[in-house]
Every structure is written in C-alpha cells, then in structure tokens.
Amino acid sequence: MKIRGSLRNNTLLGLGFALMMISLYLMFIYVPTEKGMGIIQRIFYFHVPLAWVAFLAFFVVFITSILYLWKRDTKWDTLAHASAEIGVVFTTLVLITGPIWARPEWGSWWTWDARLTSSLILWLTYIAYLLVRSFAEEEEKGARFAAVIGIVGFINVPIVYLSVNLWRTQHPPELVSDLEGSMLLTLLVSITTFTILYCLLIMRNVSLKSGIAEVKRLRGLLEE
Amino acid sequence: MINYLGKVMTIFFKDLLSEFRTKAVASSVLLFAILVIIIFNFAFESDSDTIGLVAPGVLWVTFTFAGVLSMNRTFVVEKEKGCLEGLMLCPVSRDVLYWGKMISSLVLMLIIEAVVFPIFLILFDLPLWMPRLAIVALLGTLGFASVGTLFSALAANTKARDMALPIIFFPVVVPVIIAAVKATDLILNSGTWHEMSSWLEILIAFDVIFLVVSALVFEFVIEE
Amino acid sequence: MSDDINDIKYAIEAKGLSKSFGGLFALKGIDLSINEGECVALFGPNGAGKTTLIKVLTTLSRPANGKVLIAGEDIKKNAVAVRRRIGVVSHQTFLYDNLTAYENLKFYGKMYDVPDLEQRIVDVITKVGLESRLRDRVGIFSRGMQQRLSIARAILHDPPIMLLDEPETGLDEQARSTLSELLKTLVAGNRTVLLTTHNLEWGFALADRLAILVKGKIVYEDSKQSLDMTTFRETYNRCVGARS
Numbered sequence: 242m243k244i245r246g247s248l249r250n251n252t253l254l255g256l257g258f259a260l261m262m263i264s265l266y267l268m269f270i271y272v273p274t275e276k277g278m279g280i281i282q283r284i285f286y287f288h289v290p291l292a293w294v295a296f297l298a299f300f301v302v303f304i305t306s307i308l309y310l311w312k313r314d315t316k317w318d319t320l321a322h323a324s325a326e327i328g329v330v331f332t333t334l335v336l337i338t339g340p341i342w343a344r345p346e347w348g349s350w351w352t353w354d355a356r357l358t359s360s361l362i363l364w365l366t367y368i369a370y371l372l373v374r375s376f377a378e379e380e381e382k383g384a385r386f387a388a389v390i391g392i393v394g395f396i397n398v399p400i401v402y403l404s405v406n407l408w409r410t411q412h413p414p415e416l417v418s419d420l421e422g423s424m425l426l427t428l429l430v431s432i433t434t435f436t437i438l439y440c441l442l443i444m445r446n447v448s449l450k451s452g453i454a455e456v457k458r459l460r461g462l463l464e465e
Numbered sequence: 466m467i468n469y470l471g472k473v474m475t476i477f478f479k480d481l482l483s484e485f486r487t488k489a490v491a492s493s494v495l496l497f498a499i500l501v502i503i504i505f506n507f508a509f510e511s512d513s514d515t516i517g518l519v520a521p522g523v524l525w526v527t528f529t530f531a532g533v534l535s536m537n538r539t540f541v542v543e544k545e546k547g548c549l550e551g552l553m554l555c556p557v558s559r560d561v562l563y564w565g566k567m568i569s570s571l572v573l574m575l576i577i578e579a580v581v582f583p584i585f586l587i588l589f590d591l592p593l594w595m596p597r598l599a600i601v602a603l604l605g606t607l608g609f610a611s612v613g614t615l616f617s618a619l620a621a622n623t624k625a626r627d628m629a630l631p632i633i634f635f636p637v638v639v640p641v642i643i644a645a646v647k648a649t650d651l652i653l654n655s656g657t658w659h660e661m662s663s664w665l666e667i668l669i670a671f672d673v674i675f676l677v678v679s680a681l682v683f684e685f686v687i688e689e
Numbered sequence: 690m691s692d693d694i695n696d697i698k699y700a701i702e703a704k705g706l707s708k709s710f711g712g713l714f715a716l717k718g719i720d721l722s723i724n725e726g727e728c729v730a731l732f733g734p735n736g737a738g739k740t741t742l743i744k745v746l747t748t749l750s751r752p753a754n755g756k757v758l759i760a761g762e763d764i765k766k767n768a769v770a771v772r773r774r775i776g777v778v779s780h781q782t783f784l785y786d787n788l789t790a791y792e793n794l795k796f797y798g799k800m801y802d803v804p805d806l807e808q809r810i811v812d813v814i815t816k817v818g819l820e821s822r823l824r825d826r827v828g829i830f831s832r833g834m835q836q837r838l839s840i841a842r843a844i845l846h847d848p849p850i851m852l853l854d855e856p857e858t859g860l861d862e863q864a865r866s867t868l869s870e871l872l873k874t875l876v877a878g879n880r881t882v883l884l885t886t887h888n889l890e891w892g893f894a895l896a897d898r899l900a901i902l903v904k905g906k907i908v909y910e911d912s913k914q915s916l917d918m919t920t921f922r923e924t925y926n927r928c929v930g931a932r933s
Contacts, residue, residue: 472800475796475799479785482788486788545786546784546785547781547782547783548785551784551842553748554775556769556772556773556800688751689749
C-alpha cells in the first residue's frame with residue numbers, strides 16, 4: 242500500500258516535471274510574441290493558470306469545509322487547511338504577476354478593477370481563514386471556525402465580483418475565444434501543468450499535516 | 466411558528482432591556498461614530514465642492530467601524546457570566562439564538578444610526594429629509610448585522626476577541642460597503658431610482674443570502 | 690419525542706463516549722449509567738475532562754463517538770428534548786448582571802415555556818431564599834447569592850435531571866454549606882443529579898455513588914455505602930497519582 246502510494250506520487254511528480262519543462266518551452270520559445278503588448282504578454286501564461294489554481298484551491302476549501310461540518314471527520318479539515326494554504330500562495334503569485342503585467346500595459350501597478358479587487362479580497366479572506374485557527378483555544382474549534390469562513394468567504398466571491406464589476410472594470414476580458422492556436426495550446430498546457438502541480442502540493446501538504454497530527458497523538462500517548 | 470418568533474423576540478427584548486439599563490454600548494458607539502465623522506472632516510478638508518464626493522464614503526466608513534464596535538459587544542456580554550451557555554441550554558434550535566441576536570444587533574445599530582445620521586447631515590451641510598437614504602441604510606445595516614452576528618459569535622469564542630472580528634468581517638462585507646456607498650452617492654447627487662436599482666439589488670441579494678447562510682452555520686460557531 | 694419516561698431504566702446513560710480531535714482524546718470511551726433519583730459525584734483533577742463530559746451530556750459539545758441517552762432521548766438526534774429535561778448549574782452563573790433577579794428568571798422561564806411563570810418564579814426564589822432580593826440587579830449580589838439564584842434558574846422548568854459542573858468553585862465555606870443544603874433538598878425531590886467537583890469532602894457528603902475521572906477515562910466507580918472518607922481519599926490519590 243505504502244509502496245504503491247509512493248509509486249503513484251512519483252509518477253505524478255515525473256509527469257508534473259516533464260509538463261513543466263514543456264510549458265516553459267512553450268511559454269518562452271515556442272509561442273510567438275504578441276504584437277500589441279510585446280514580451281510582457283508572456284506572463285499571461287503564468288498569470289492565468291495561477292489564478293485558475295487559486296480558484297480551484299478555494300473551491301476545494303469550500304467543498305471540504307461543508308463536508309467537515311457535516312461529517313466531523315478530521316480528514317476533511319486537513320484537506321481544507323492544506324488547500325487553503327496553497328490557495329493563498331497562488332493568490333499571492335497572482336497578485337504579484339498581475340501588476341507586473343499591468344504596469345507596462347495600463348501605466349499603473351494597480352487599478353481597482355473587478356478581478357484585481359476580487360482577488361485581493363479573496364486573498365484577505367483566506368488569510369483570515371488561516372489566522373482564525375491560531376485564534377481558537379482548541380484545535381477543534383479552530384477547524385470549525387475556519388470551515389465557516391471557508392464557506393461564507395467562497396459564497397461571497399460572486400457577490401464581490403458583481404459589485405466591483407458594476408463599480409469599475411479595466412481588466413481585459415477572457416481572451417480565450419480569440420486566442421491564436423499556438424497561444425491557446427500554450428495556455429492549456431500551462432493550465433494542465435499547474436493543476437498537476439496543485440495536486441502534487443496538496444498531497445505533500447496533507448501528508449505533512451497528517452504527520453504533524455500523528456506526532457501530536459504519539460506525544461499525547463507518551464505523556465500518559 | 467408563533468412560538469419560534471416568540472423565543473426570538475424574548476432574546477431581543479432581553480438584550481434591549483439590558484442595554485436600556487446601562488446604555489453602555491449605545492452611548493460609547495455613538496460617541497465613537499461622531500468622533501470618526503469629525504476626524505474625517507479634518508482629513509478631507511471638505512468644502513462645498515468636495516462634500517458630494519466624500520460624504521457617502523465618510524458615512525459608511527463611520528457605520529462600518531461603529532458596527533464592528535457594537536457587534537463585538539453583543540457577544541462579549543453573553544460570554545461574561547457564561548450566559549451564552551445558558552442560552553444554548555434553552556430548548557430551542559440554534560437558529561433561534563441567531564435570529565434573536567441578529568435582531569438585537571440590527572436594532573441597536575439602527576438606533577445609533579438614527580442619531581448619527583442627522584448629525585452627519587448637519588455637519589456636512591446636506592438636506593435633512595432623505596427618505597431614500599433610510600432605505601439604503603436599512604438594507605446596508607441588515608447586511609452588516611447578518612454576517613456581523615455570525616462572526617461576532619465566532620470572535621467571542623476566540624482568544625483574540627476584539628482583533629478577530631474586523632479581520633474576518635471586513636473582507637466579507639466589501640459588497641455591502643461598495644453598494645451602500647454608491648447608492649448613497651447617487652442619492653446625494655440626485656440620481657434616479659433607476660440608477661440606484663442595481664445597487665439596491667446587490668444589497669438585497671447579499672442580505673438574503675447571508676441571513677440564510679449565517680442562520681445555517683451559526684450552530685458551528687457557538688458549539689463548545 | 691416521547692414524554693413517557695416510565696419504562697426507561699437510566700436517567701443518564703452513556704456508552705463508549707469519546708471526544709477527540711486529530712488523534713488527541715479529551716474523553717476516551719466513557720461508560721456511565723445513572724439511575725433515576727440517584728446522585729453521582731464525579732471527581733478528577735483539572736484537565737481530566739469533567740467539564741468536557743458535562744458539555745457533551747448537556748448538548749453544548751458534540752461527541753466524536755458513542756451514544757448518550759438523557760431521560761431516554763438521544764443527545765445527537767433529539768437535543769432540544771434533552772435540553773428540556775436537564776437543569777445545569779456551573780461555576781458560571783449564566784445570569785445577566787444588568788437585569789434583576791426577576792428579569793433573569795422571567796427571561797429563562799419564557800425560553801423554557803414554563804407554565805404559570807409568575808407563580809413559579811416566586812416558588813423557586815423562595816426555595817433559594819432570595820425572595821427579598823427579587824427586584825435587585827444581579828450585578829450587586831454576592832457570589833454566593835448569585836450561585837443560589839443560578840440554582841433557581843436551573844430548577845425553574847422543573848427538570849428531572851440536574852447536571853452540576855463544579856458549582857462550589859469560588860464560594861466561601863458558608864456559601865458552600867448553604868449550597869449543600871440546597872442540593873440535598875433537590876436530590877430529596879427525587880431528581881437525578883450528576884455532580885463534578887475536585888473538592889473531595891464536599892462531593893463525598895452529597896453523593897450516593899462516586900466516580901473518578903482521570904485523563905478522559907472513568908478509572909473508579911463505586912457506591913458510597915462501602916466507603917468512608919479516608920479510604921476514598923486514598924483511592925482518589927492512588928487513581929490520580931498512578932496515572933499522572
């Protein structure tokens with residue numbers, strides 16, 4: 242069982258590594274430079290997959306939070322916690338790559354546009370999600386509180402998006418429909434790569450967290 | 466159903482009576498709100514040209530801060546002598562407690578706003594009779610109270626208490642703040658009902674969604 | 690929900706009750722059965738899980754595993770019915786300082802749908818000897834008076850089962866003996882009582898049966914008849930000492 246598990250891990254790791262190399266090749270060498278925006282447009286092949294993974298991660302938090310409150314099985318909480326951490330890291334990268342792109346394009350690092358603002362709010366919500374665990378007196382309470390924030394925060398995303406969108410928007414709309422074939426290919430490969438990266442990271446993070454819980458349990462036994 | 470409502474109102478009247486005795490929350494939050502308005506007045510050096518621009522923001526930032534302050538109190542009071550446990554031991558479902566506390570917070574905030582509003586209008590030299598503003602205030606405050614009650618119960622159950630509430634509350638109420646500020650802006654600058662409608666829709670959608678969601682997950686934040 | 694509790698054997702029945710998070714157990718397989726009309730004292734050092742156990746039995750906290758019946762009602766499936774049948778006194782009073790004794794009782798009475806509430810308030814306040822202070826704010830009461838009022842609050846809806854979580858904490862000698870007297874009359878009223886405390890003499894004097902909880906497990910349980918205080922103290926020290 243253990244061996245098969247690690248074999249599966251290694252297969253995924255190998256696949257992820259190969260795909261990452263291919264993605265990098267596609268992004269920097271294969272795909273032609275976009276005429277209007279120039280070289281900076283290549284960051285798009287990072288930016289969009291990162292945003293996709295962040296959103297996926299928070300969706301996983303949402304689902305596993307509901308499952309945790311319903312079933313009260315710690316495995317759902319571990320999964321939610323692990324996914325939230327990865328989501329925050331990826332959102333941070335989104336918030337860094339976005340302005341790098343925006344500066345030459347729009348002439349400013351930051352604009353209060355719908356997608357940027359929503360990402361920022363999302364980022365803040367899930368930082369609160371991570372913080373609230375340390376605020377709670379008992380781990381179990383922290384898990385419950387975090388789950389509640391994971392649910393409320395995610396439901397709030399469309400409302401935030403809608404309201405900021407109505408407020409002002411500058412972000413380019415989804416370009417996927419009028420992307421050239423080579424660009425679309427690069428983007429799709431990149432999205433697949435980053436999704437696999439997410440799967441790898443979440444497996445590592447979950448096993449790390451289970452390890453920590455196991456150590457705590459054993460220490461508890463030792464103290465008796 | 467009548468019994469259900471009766472229990473909700475019993476909790477509400479208990480809170481009202483308790484607050485009426487000391488007026489501790491209302492008076493301090495009121496004073497705080499007026500001070501915030503005065504500080505904003507200095508910060509923006511508002512003269513007749515800029516009033517229309519800054520007034521909606523000043524008003525809602527004041528309400529947001531005042532709201533956090535007063536909602537923090539509603540559950541801290543319940544925690545003092547273990548009263549929250551006493552409430553949870555009552556033979557009613559947990560959502561009864563949510564509705565009772567929510568109405569208490571809502572009414573307390575509306576009372577505070579009823580006093581702050583005229584003062585604000587006088588200090589910023591705006592017309593005193595604005596019924597449309599009352600509707601926006603009601604919807605916005607309901608939005609604050611809906612998630613505020615959920616999160617203040619959560620915060621009261623943590624070590625951080627006063628710090629926890631703003632950190633989790635602010636990101637979630639962003640849509641309320643945006644919509645309320647924009648609607649207020651339209652009212653002060655003689656916008657039409659039609660222009661306001663989409664903002665009112667966002668407020669109503671937020672209120673309905675988060676009243677339902679909060680009532681559903683409330684049991685998980687007060688459970689011991 | 691059945692109101693017929695005649696054919697039920699135990700007032701409180703817990704089987705394999707455990708509470709844990711991430712492999713750490715606060716309660717580990719508690720089995721506890723308490724007959725109707727019995728008074729059981731549960732002893733244990735701080736952190737043994739006494740409060741956690743009471744919180745699970747009173748539906749404030751959810752158990753991870755196990756089954757608990759209170760007056761025949763399942764605490765998971767029928768929590769509201771359980772709450773109707775229990776009265777809880779803790780080291781916290783659950784009373785609002787800003788409200789008077791009367792207003793506090795009236796509030797809880799309404800929450801419990803107590804019939805003929807005005808008369809009932811007079812009855813319970815007389816039982817705890819605070820009838821002259823009915824219109825005074827609870828905030829100005831002494832700790833002992835607050836705890837007596839707290840007992841009045843707990844028996845307001847005439848629950849057949851009482852759960853007392855370290856009710857003597859923070860009381861002086863005199864208030865503690867008044868509390869004992871009150872509790873004795875409660876037990877005499879044919880109520881089932883589960884009492885937790887770390888005050889050995891005090892709990893010993895009140896109880897019919899004794900149990901010791903250490904690190905989330907009941908390590909000792911016996912009826913009082915066969916025991917005197919000295920033997921019990923030795924047993925307690927051995928149980929606590931051996932496991933810590």
